[in-house]
Amino acid sequence: MTTASASVPVLVEARSEDAGVLIPPFFSMHDRDGFIHKPSLRETLREWFGAVNFINYPNRTLTMLNVLYHLGTFGVFIAYISAYFSIPSAIYVSFLSTYLVTLYNTVWFHRHCSHLSFQATKVLKVFFLWTNPFFFREEIYVVPHQVHHRRSEKPGDPYGPHLGWLGSYLSIESNQKYNTQISREKYEALQRSLQHVGFPMNSFNDFKKYGSVEKVPHYLLRTAVSQGLYCFLSYLVGGLPAVIYFYAAVFLSVFLIRDFNWRGHGGFNRRNKIDGWEFDPQSSALNQKFYGYFASEWHDCHHLFPMSAKSGFLSSQPDLAFSVILFLKRIGFVTNYIDSTQNFNNFSNVVK
Numbered sequence: 001m002t003t004a005s006a007s008v009p010v011l012v013e014a015r016s017e018d019a020g021v022l023i024p025p026f027f028s029m030h031d032r033d034g035f036i037h038k039p040s041l042r043e044t045l046r047e048w049f050g051a052v053n054f055i056n057y058p059n060r061t062l063t064m065l066n067v068l069y070h071l072g073t074f075g076v077f078i079a080y081i082s083a084y085f086s087i088p089s090a091i092y093v094s095f096l097s098t099y100l101v102t103l104y105n106t107v108w109f110h111r112h113c114s115h116l117s118f119q120a121t122k123v124l125k126v127f128f129l130w131t132n133p134f135f136f137r138e139e140i141y142v143v144p145h146q147v148h149h150r151r152s153e154k155p156g157d158p159y160g161p162h163l164g165w166l167g168s169y170l171s172i173e174s175n176q177k178y179n180t181q182i183s184r185e186k187y188e189a190l191q192r193s194l195q196h197v198g199f200p201m202n203s204f205n206d207f208k209k210y211g212s213v214e215k216v217p218h219y220l221l222r223t224a225v226s227q228g229l230y231c232f233l234s235y236l237v238g239g240l241p242a243v244i245y246f247y248a249a250v251f252l253s254v255f256l257i258r259d260f261n262w263r264g265h266g267g268f269n270r271r272n273k274i275d276g277w278e279f280d281p282q283s284s285a286l287n288q289k290f291y292g293y294f295a296s297e298w299h300d301c302h303h304l305f306p307m308s309a310k311s312g313f314l315s316s317q318p319d320l321a322f323s324v325i326l327f328l329k330r331i332g333f334v335t336n337y338i339d340s341t342q343n344f345n346n347f348s349n350v351v352k
């Protein structure tokens, strides 16, 4: 493994599934023979409604706010299609969506927060936290994602084709059910696994009360600031229509991120790997051109070397997110990063 500088700390994992940090679905995750269980529509919806039931579980209120935000942006997206659509605006929304997904999903949520594939300065962390456009907590991305890598397509994998498209789409909410009855030691392990993200953390008692590792006022304040900032900048660019374009791009981005959790591991499509293009023997993750070009998510390569800040190892796999990380390194906001290209080349030569 090649590193840009000598010491890149290894991500401390809470091993969420072992620690019981997340409450598992109410339905069995495997059948009598031990194979993974695909939930029915009824099970999927019951699980989701339980996850957003803030009346019976007040510490799920933030999850419900995520849903309302997603529905709100869906409403704006419909308004955009029906009243504001034009070819130039569609190009603008597409570019904006590529920017949002590449920068916030791939660089921030995925490569930094989930895998610590590069070290960010405090200033860069503050920038990402206070400009996160998705109204979606970093910790809720990270904790299930670490389980996903340990259990890809096995019982306990929090998202993927085995849940069906809808189950995987709704898993964003279903995976937010923290087990607030965990021990203090397990909570401290969870805190350590999120320390590199850079937000102020709740005490053990406040975690039990609010179901959030991040201090809730901090989360709400930074979210309000980022939403205000994007509205202000969009309005400066083009008045109300540009604000509409921004929220249409947010909806499109989140829709595609949710869809990717299903499609990135095959979905309804092929499960077989293409020789010379996909290499990971442990999962059915695929290198799909759309998600590769759009979000730098060459997912088969990523599953092969998940700690790498670069996933597009082949010359035909552009990796815009890695270019962003290199740029941030050049201007001093990234101090070091992991690049597994040499390991990949060695591996792919062996399997040829």
Ligand SMILES: [Zn+2]
Residues within 6 Å of the ligand: 148, 152, 264, 265, 285, 299, 303
């Ligand atoms: Zn995956």
Ligand SMILES: [Zn+2]
Residues within 6 Å of the ligand: 110, 114, 115, 145, 149, 302, 306
């Ligand atoms: Zn990952």
